[in-house]
Amino acid sequence: MPELPEMETYKRVLVHHFAGKQITDAEVNREKSVNVPVTDFLAAVKGATVTGIERRAKHLVFNLNTGMHLVLHLMLGGWMYIGTDADSPQRTKQVILTFGGTKLFFIGLRLGYLHLLTTGERDRKFADLGPEPFDPAFDLAAFQTQLHGKKGAIKMVLVDQKAIAGIGNCYSDEICFTAGVRPTKKVGELDERARQSLFAAIRPVLTEAIRLGGYMDDPVYAGDTKTGGYNHHLLVYDREHEPCRRCGQPIQRHEIVSRKTFFCPNCQR
The missing domain is CATH 3.20.190.10 (MutM-like, N-terminal)
Structure with a gap:
């Protein structure tokens, strides 16, 4: 999607x-x-x-x-x-x-x-959509507010459109990998460092994905060579059993509330 x-x-x-x-x-x-x-x-x-x-x-x-x-x-x-x-x-x-x-x-x-x-x-x-990740008002404090009182895995907060608008299955995994946080980690178990790392990863991951044209590779017009360019740079999403680009360990796949979820067991402890 x-x-x-x-x-x-x-x-x-x-x-x-x-x-x-x-x-x-x-x-x-x-x-x-x-x-x-x-x-x-x-x-x-x-x-x-x-x-x-x-x-x-x-x-x-x-x-x-x-x-x-x-x-x-x-x-x-x-x-x-x-x-x-x-x-x-x-x-x-x-x-x-x-x-x-x-x-x-x-x-x-x-x-x-x-x-x-x-x-x-x-x-x-x-009206019910959460803040945009690139909104200047969406700072660390605003992110912490969205996490407050949430239960379950951090991935499910990242994909919740009422919490943060626009992030879905793919980029929640990419953000968690960049932050070094396992997407299955319970929100209540995240320490302050992990929360800061997650927030710090959101904009860079989305910015890079936009620069490369996203991961969905259906061309938008004849001769379109940009759309889908991020598909070749995915860090963990849809890369089950492939080597981690950082450490070489095989990427694992789990399911969280019927959502396929990818992470590196070594880099995301």
Whole structure:
């Protein structure tokens, strides 16, 4: 599932291609991918201009000049492609937005969605989300507040969108490895040094993942060589039995509340 670095990568590409552009046509091939009747959705977006594109947690928000917003969550299996009918992937497209000669294809939205919301509806949807990791207000004290009173494994706090927005299965493991903390460690058992190390690891890991294009390697457009670049630099995630890049010991996999979890038993004691 796309996490903060993947959605930030998408956002930057989409801003470059579509900010300030008019939606000249639209197509919905799966009614459940939108939240209003298809005829209402099409009427609202056709002719509207995308004034800006923002990211909130794992969501993207297309702001329209009509005052409405298209809120996207790709969920598991969802991705986007910019191109034409001639070069687009041979996959079912649940929603298609056309910008003149270029189309934005929304693919794999079986669990994901593209919802048309008012500003109030958008704000209510995001009301329960936790702080953004790159928000200047998210400092060590704020992180400590999010940990306060939490039980269970530290991984489950890192992936809790009400605690910290945007981190998921992949980057929680990468953050724990960088901090030298085992993701199965109970929050109540973390000493002050471990808490500080975890906080100090969050931004560098996410920054590097964004720089390299995230770990999901479906290309966003023809000739895209950046998207998915972090997949070749993963430290522990999805590397079961492979040697640790730091010490050479085999990476182990466990499950925490049905979430696959990867760590180095030697480096993360």
